[in-house]
Amino acid sequence: MNCLEFRRQLAVDPKTRDAVFLQHKQECPRCAEAHARAMSFEASLAEAIAVPVPANLADRILFAQATEQRNQARMNRGRNRGRWMQYAAAAMVLIALGVVGYSRWNRPVLADLAIAHLAGEPLAMTSHAAVPDALVQREFGMRASITMPNVPTGVTYLSDCPLGPYHIVHMAMAQDNDPVTVMYVADHHQAERRDFNQTGWFGREIPLGAGTLVLLGKSAQSFDHLETVWRDAVNGPRLTGL
Amino acid sequence: MTVTPVILPVSSKQRQFDALVRTLSGDLYRYAYWLCRDNALAQDLVQETFLRAWRSIDSLRESDAAKAWLITILRREHARLYERKTPPVSDISEIDVQDESGMTPERAGESGMIRAAMLQLEPKYREPLLMQVLGGFSCDEIARELNLSGAAVMTQLFRARQKLKAVLLGKDEAELYELP
Numbered sequence: 001m002n003c004l005e006f007r008r009q010l011a012v013d014p015k016t017r018d019a020v021f022l023q024h025k026q027e028c029p030r031c032a033e034a035h036a037r038a039m040s041f042e043a044s045l046a047e048a049i050a051v052p053v054p055a056n057l058a059d060r061i062l063f064a065q066a067t068e069q070r071n072q073a074r075m076n077r078g079r080n081r082g083r084w085m086q087y088a089a090a091a092m093v094l095i096a097l098g099v100v101g102y103s104r105w106n107r108p109v110l111a112d113l114a115i116a117h118l119a120g121e122p123l124a125m126t127s128h129a130a131v132p133d134a135l136v137q138r139e140f141g142m143r144a145s146i147t148m149p150n151v152p153t154g155v156t157y158l159s160d161c162p163l164g165p166y167h168i169v170h171m172a173m174a175q176d177n178d179p180v181t182v183m184y185v186a187d188h189h190q191a192e193r194r195d196f197n198q199t200g201w202f203g204r205e206i207p208l209g210a211g212t213l214v215l216l217g218k219s220a221q222s223f224d225h226l227e228t229v230w231r232d233a234v235n236g237p238r239l240t241g242l
Numbered sequence: 243m244t245v246t247p248v249i250l251p252v253s254s255k256q257r258q259f260d261a262l263v264r265t266l267s268g269d270l271y272r273y274a275y276w277l278c279r280d281n282a283l284a285q286d287l288v289q290e291t292f293l294r295a296w297r298s299i300d301s302l303r304e305s306d307a308a309k310a311w312l313i314t315i316l317r318r319e320h321a322r323l324y325e326r327k328t329p330p331v332s333d334i335s336e337i338d339v340q341d342e343s344g345m346t347p348e349r350a351g352e353s354g355m356i357r358a359a360m361l362q363l364e365p366k367y368r369e370p371l372l373m374q375v376l377g378g379f380s381c382d383e384i385a386r387e388l389n390l391s392g393a394a395v396m397t398q399l400f401r402a403r404q405k406l407k408a409v410l411l412g413k414d415e416a417e418l419y420e421l422p
Binding site: 011047049057062 | 259260263264267268271272275276281285288289292293296352353354356357360372374375376380381396399400403404406407
């Protein structure tokens with residue numbers, strides 16, 4: 001490093017610890033003097049630009065920060081309160097949906113209701129008098145809005161009854177061996193046709209029209225026949241042999 | 243009945259921030275002051291800088307980087323200030339920089355002259371010089387911060403000192419380039 005390079009470096013960064021710079025300072029008295037002058041100037045410069053710092057500046061900054069933090073916390077609490085209100089509202093909706101869903105899902109099984117209902121109407125199975133077709137047609141028209149031109153033969157009992165949450169047209173039909181109870185549940189459409197056998201009763205649930213036809217008897221012997229005639233009666237006869 | 247004093251736990255984050263404010267608010271204020279040349283504005287700038295720093299203090303990993311980090315925030319804040327509005331800037335001749343107490347009249351006079359000379363420096367010379375003298379930044383760090391080349395920063399530092407000396411000595415800047 002020569003003197004010119006040293007002086008340049010001195011004006012750029014007098015406090016540099018560069019080894020070559022420091023070595024030249026040691027070797028060149030005139031540059032060493034220039035370095036001493038420069039360091040004196042640097043000290044004056046540092047002193048001059050160190051303007052007085054306002055009293056309590058740090059405390060004021062910390063106070064502002066603490067205030068902002070508290071405001072933020074208050075806003076967050078408000079936001080959280082609003083969020084909790086939303087959660088509460090959502091929870092209420094979920095509970096309401098749950099209750100409705102549960103009540104739908106937990107509806108009593110049709111077969112259980114039907115069997116239990118029989119015990120409350122013992123006369124239904126002992127009646128042998130034929131019920132006029134017009135009465136059956138009227139019941140189906142009123143309860144299920146079904147127009148039934150041809151009523152299956154052999155209806156010996158007719159009543160409209162509540163069955164748990166449903167309404168039914170309760171009928172009995174005399175068959176060869178034993179009478180069969182026929183219930184048309186107008187306001188419940190069973191998804192699938194199924195047979196059951198419980199507490200000594202044979203039964204069949206048949207989705208029919210907008211509702212469900214339930215057959216109950218001591219045997220299931222006549223169920224197929226009855227299913228056909230009631231399907232024909234509600235849906236109209238199937239066209240066969242065409 | 244004995245009264246137990248309530249001692250609220252202070253988080254390590256808060257302790258870090260307290261230390262940062264107490265250690266660096268002075269230097270930051272001085273930097274801000276020379277940037278905007280207004281005492282009240284400088285205080286606002288420093289306060290806003292620290293509030294922003296508080297919000298993102300988790301990003302500060304090394305204590306050595308704290309000063310540079312704060313100065314970066316302060317410079318951005320200062321630039322934002324000018325984006326929003328033009329703050330009232332006093333005429334250089336009207337600015338009265340307080341002298342530090344305890345200084346001899348000679349020293350106080352010298353400091354006053356240097357400050358007046360500093361105020362006459364164009365910002366492009368004053369700012370790198372402040373970063374070096376106040377902030378203790380190297381040329382490379384200044385170059386990074388000001389988005390300049392290292393050579394440009396060295397030139398600006400060189401010329402800044404020459405201009406200051408010229409004002410103080412009442413000489414033409416060119417005369418100072420000669421080796422004594």
